[in-house]
Amino acid sequence: MRIATWNVNGLRARLEFVKHWLAERAPDVVGFQELKLPDEQFPHLEFEALGYKAVTHGQKSWNGVAILSRLPIEPIEAGLPGEAEFGARLIRARVGQGPLALDFTTLYCPNGKDVDHDDYPKKLAWFDSLRRWAAEFVRADASAVLCGDFNIVPTPLDTYDEEALAGSIFHTPAERERYAALLAVGLHDLYRELEPATKAFSWWDYRGGAFHRKQGLRIDMLLGTPAVVARLKSVEIDREWRKKKGELTASDHAPVVAELDPA
DNA sequence: ATGTCCACTAGGAGTGGA
Numbered sequence: 001m002r003i004a005t006w007n008v009n010g011l012r013a014r015l016e017f018v019k020h021w022l023a024e025r026a027p028d029v030v031g032f033q034e035l036k037l038p039d040e041q042f043p044h045l046e047f048e049a050l051g052y053k054a055v056t057h058g059q060k061s062w063n064g065v066a067i068l069s070r071l072p073i074e075p076i077e078a079g080l081p082g083e084a085e086f087g088a089r090l091i092r093a094r095v096g097q098g099p100l101a102l103d104f105t106t107l108y109c110p111n112g113k114d115v116d117h118d119d120y121p122k123k124l125a126w127f128d129s130l131r132r133w134a135a136e137f138v139r140a141d142a143s144a145v146l147c148g149d150f151n152i153v154p155t156p157l158d159t160y161d162e163e164a165l166a167g168s169i170f171h172t173p174a175e176r177e178r179y180a181a182l183l184a185v186g187l188h189d190l191y192r193e194l195e196p197a198t199k200a201f202s203w204w205d206y207r208g209g210a211f212h213r214k215q216g217l218r219i220d221m222l223l224g225t226p227a228v229v230a231r232l233k234s235v236e237i238d239r240e241w242r243k244k245k246g247e248l249t250a251s252d253h254a255p256v257v258a259e260l261d262p263a
Numbered sequence: 264a265t266g267t268c269c270a271c272t273a274g275g276a277g278t279g280g281a
Contacts, residue, residue, distance in 0.1 A: 009281085010269050034281090036270065061270055062280075111281060151281095205281085206267035249268070252281080 001071075001096065001231075001260045002026065005106060005147035005222055007033040007203075007253035011064075015043060017248045021241055022050050025257060028071050029095045031106025031147045035064030042066065055093050063087035065106050065148070071096040076103070083129050086110055086122065090130075100262070102228070103137065107148035112169050120169070123151075127178035135185040138225060146187060146223045149203075149253065152179045154189070157199055158218035170217060187223040190258050191235045202237050203253045211242055222258050231260040 004027040008014040011032065022030075030052075035042070039058045047054055051070045057078035058064035065088060067073065076092040083089075092105040107130070112123035138144055152175045156162035165171045183189065191200070201216025210216065222235065238255040 013269060034269095113281085205265080207265050209266065252268075 001028050001100065001102075001263065002257060003028065003102070003104070003145060003147070003222065003260060004030045004255050004257040005033075005149075005220055006030060006255035007108070007149040007220060007251060009034050009251040009253065010036040011043070011066075012037055012041070013249070014251055015046060017245055017250065019046065019050065020245060020248075021238070021255065022047075022052070022068075025238070025255070027257060028069065029073075029102065029104055030068045030255075031091075031104070032066045032068065033064075033106065033108035033149045034062075035066060036062060037064060055091060057088045057091040059088040063089055063108055065089060065091045065108050067091055067093045067095070067104060067106055069093070069095045069104075080126070080129055080133060083126055086126055089126075101143070103142065103144040105144075105146045105148075107146060107150070109149060109151045111151050112175070114169050115167075115172060124174055124178060127152075127175075127182065131178070131182045131185060134182060134187070138186045140186055140226045142225060143227045143231070144187075144225045145228060146182075147221060147256075149220050150179065151219055152176065153217050153219060154179050157197070158201075160201065160215045160217065170219065183223065186225055188226070188229050190222040190224050190229070190232055191218075191237070191256065193229055193232060194235050200237055200239075201254075202256055204242060206252050220253055220256050222256055228260065231262075233259040233261055235259075 052068040056066040110123040202220035204211040204216040
């Protein structure tokens with residue numbers, strides 16, 4: 001089974017690019033973030049033509065998440081309870097069947113903007129809510145995945161410049177504590193399970209030639225319970241898909257893809 | 264400090280968000 005997460009930065013602007021990626025990478029289940037469109041504009045037919053069903057939690061202009069699956073999919077819930085005013089940022093579904101089914105959630109975590117901005121303490125509170133919510137159902141012996149754009153750089157290994165950026169947004173001790181507390185409910189970073197010491201990024205700013213200069217951050221994660229880790233075969237960050245494809249503009253995030261046993 | 268991109272409003276370029 002192949003699972004993935006990808007912040008597409010606007011699904012209307014990215015649809016053709018995304019379809020190329022789906023055809024080439026053939027994931028079974030994908031979490032998308034930053035759809036930037038309301039649910040009634042979600043292109044279900046375009047994805048059904050490629051064999052995918054979708055559950056969506058969108059809104060006008062900003063945010064928005066969806067799960068695509070070519071395995072059977074049943075919606076569980078949409079929206080982080082009590083945090084609706086921060087936008088459409090969470091959706092959860094059951095994908096697959098029988099003992100191989102996954103409890104799959106995708107997340108677009110708040111950015112926070114700056115440590116002096118009102119959104120920063122609200123971001124921290126949102127993560128507190130997320131941890132309490134996850135603790136309700138995350139169990140070591142059940143296959144659950146939480147994936148998405150976490151907008152936190154967990155460790156110095158995950159940034160291009162810890163010295164310059166330590167203490168700034170995405171890099172604060174308070175954010176890192178929230179991320180660690182989420183994992184402590186029983187989740188593992190699938191990329192780090194297989195690549196414990198590799199400096200790799202999933203996001204590069206559009207500005208300033210950041211991609212070319214290798215100035216990125218690793219903020220997009222696939223997290224899984226021990227039952228998922230036991231099935232983990234490989235993880236890749238699709239860095240090539242951060243590049244322009246002909247005339248098609250890339251998202252500022254690369255997809256992250258993992259292969260689970262059995263295929 | 265910021266060389267880009269996306270969506271919105273509006274009916275053309277400027278604004279806000281990331």
